[in-house]
Amino acid sequence: MSAPTTPGAAVADLLGLVALGELLAFERMAGDARLAPDLRRRAALGEMAAAEIANYRRLADRITALGVAPQEAMAPYVAALQAYHDSTEPRDWAEAVTKAYVGDAITDDFIRQIAAALDEADRQLVLDVLHESRYAEFAAAEIRIAIDADPRVAHRLSMWARRLVGEALSQASRVATADRGALTTLIAQGERVNVEALFRQLTAAHTERMTAAGLNN
Structure with a gap:
């Protein structure tokens, strides 16, 4: 199907x-909420999930208002995003919150930079639906708790985080350079989104997050 x-x-x-x-x-x-060690943590991740589906509804409504069916707008990206999640399935709670902390944050950074090319109203919509800082703070706190309980966990989670960021950057590159005429034009317009500089920024921000959570970059 050709890109509009x-x-x-x-x-x-x-x-x-x-x-x-x-x-x-x-x-x-x-x-992943089923991996939580207690009901408090299970509820916290459940609340995060509820926020995600509410955000999806806002975006789907806007896409529909633009005259495009949401499923059609999403379809070109299914392979890349599903590949990321399929290759980064967490084995336990510590890996699940590390994925939320590292994977979601680098995705947010990528989208935030591309959204700079949008008009104000749509740019604000995108910024509004990006993950809230309190969820990142929750995930980082859970990582630190796991490391405090068993310092040996830090190495395993650091390796896991490296895998997550590698997969996320690979799929982000796949999306950024895909032959989607309209999106490619949006990314490339003006000097607001420089793909090479974007990936340097993503890597630098990831390094800071790793340090903040007590992980080795």
């Missing part, structure tokens, strides 16, 4: 990418 080329389609392309991310995040968090 109207201005509205370019916006729908990006919103479709974000909407799919929210939908898959909901599915992942709802499943």
Whole structure:
């Protein structure tokens, strides 16, 4: 299926990418909640999942208003995003919160930079649905608790985080360089989104997050 080329389609392309991310995040968090060691943590991840599906609804409504079916806007990105989640399935609670902390944050950074090319209203919508800092703080705190309980966990989670960021950057590159005419034009317009600089920024921000959570980069 060829990519649409109207201005509205370019916006729908990006919103479709974000909407799919929210939908898959909901599915992942709802499943990962079962790994929680107690009901308090299970409820916290359940609340995060609920926020994701609410965000998906806002994006889907906007895509529809642009004259594009949400499923059509999301379809081109299914392979890349599903590949990331399929290759990074957490084995326990510590890995699940590390994925939420590292994987979600680097995805948010990627989307935030691309959203700079949008008009103010749509840019604000994207920024509004990115993950809240309190969820990142929750995940980072859980990582530190796991390390305090068993310092040997730090090495395993550091290796896991490296795998997560490698997979996330690989799939982000796949999305950024895909032959999606409208989205490619949106990413490349002006000097607001420089793909090479973007990936340097993603890596630098990841390094800071690793340190903050007590992990080795």
